[in-house]
Amino acid sequence: MSLDYLITILKPMLEGAQMTVLLFFIAIVTSIPLGFALTLAVKSRFKLVSWLAHAYIYVMRGTPLLLQLLLICFGLPMLPVVGEYLVLDRFVAACLGFILNYAAYFAEIFRGGLLAIDKGQYEAAQVLGLNKWQTTTRIILPQMFRIALPAVANESVTLVKDTALLYAVAVPELLHFAQTAVNRDFTIVPFFVAGIIYLIMTLLLTLFFKRLEQRFKFE
Template identity: 90%
Template sequence: MSGEYLITILKPMLEGAQATILLFFIAIVLSIPLGFLLTLAVKSSIKPISWLAQAYIYVMRGTPLLLQLLVITFGLPMIPVVGEYLILDRFVAASLGFILNYAAYFAEIFRGGLLSIDKGQYEAAKVLGFNKWQTTTRIILPQMFRIALPAVANESVTLVKDTALLYAVAVPELLHFAQTAVNRDFTILPFFVAGIIYLIMTLLLTSVFKLLEKRYRFE
């Protein structure tokens, strides 16, 4: 294949990669704080709130992300009476699906980070005169985020790869343009190009998280 052909297929694929990158940033920026709120809800002393949060996490982690995307994109508009008000733009629907799904996974990551902190930390903070808010914000949360960072990094890399599911709900993204080129030109080269683009994105993301881990590593 000539370099001219490579440039021809690369241009639309890079345009599709913009949708991939945009979805990633939207999902990561919104799902992480939502996941933390879910963690707090699970640990809430108000039992109904804790049960609802646990049920939500169980459902979102126990069903395929693709199914959730299909329900939000195509299923919600079919609900009687209110369905007509639930018709969303495909990209918006997909973003919502990713946010709700990954929030559940981040919630479990943060919960694991909290559980790994020794109970003595709370007792020591109390002895030093810290109130509950100071203990949480100055001692517990910084340690929790440090502990959870590697798992957050792994989940974020998975998120980059999962953006390929946009193809299933008819959102033009990287894989969509690769598949179009394959069908049109009867060559597998576009798939390899798409794979390289995904590898570059995950490499950059992994490098960023490695720097963060190095920055916040325990002395």
């Protein structure tokens, strides 16, 4: 396989990778705080709020992400009366699906981080005279984030790979251009190139989180 051919297929695939990276950043930046908000809702003293948060997390984690994407992209516009107002741009709809799905997973990760904190930490904070806000922001949240960081890193890597599902809702991302080249040229080389690009993205993300873990380990 000539170098010229590799350059030819690499250009559109890198353009598709830009869409992949854009979706990843939008989803990760939005779903993490939303997931934390869901964690707080689960722990709410109001039973209805807690129940709704539990139900949301159960549904989003219990159904396939692909099904959720198809529902948002193609199902919502078919609803009677309000369907015409729910027609979204495919990329916007995909971002919404990823955010809603991953927020549920991050919520469970953060909940696990909170449960792992010894109750003695709360008692020690009371002895020191810290109020609830100070206890949460200065003691609980830093420990929770340190505990949850490996799981957040793993989920983030999964998110990079899941962006390939954009192909199913006709958003032109990395896998779309790889499949186009395969169909056009009758060769599987574009799939290998796409795999290498995914590996590079996940490697960079893994190195970032490893460095972040080391930083928090020594704080």
